[in-house]
Amino acid sequence: MKRLHPIAGTVAILTIATFWLSTAWSELSGSEQLIALVKMTIPWGFLLLIPALAATGASGFALAKGRRAGLVGAKLKRMPFIAGNGILVLIPCALFLASKARAGEFDAAFYIVQACELVAGAVNLTLLALNMRDGLKMKGRLRRAPT
Structure with missing residues (x-):
């Protein structure tokens, strides 16, 4: 679990960042062909993203061992927003956009x-980055800010 959690979390963040950056880049290019290619490819990326997010969440809950205070608590509080945003906003948006692009x-x-989708994706990237930061602090790889 101690190895699975950071690996799965990193894969999830990198996948979402790739979706977001590819979307922004294709939109800035102005090429409808490129936009369509990106929008139709993103749902295939769910085959990597969804298992990575599930593994991150499951391993995180296992590693928390019932603790709900401090940085663990902060990470746990963000998870419903991350999951809800993904399930209720990002996935439907991606499927709609792929259909329209097709x-x-x-x-x-x-x-x-x-x-x-870009706003919701940025929100999820921010929340996941905060969780990663807190995880690194818990492992002693980042210094905690003085309180």
């Missing part, structure tokens, strides 16, 4: 959902 429909609905 049909070549780059209309207002596409770009409104795209903006929501």
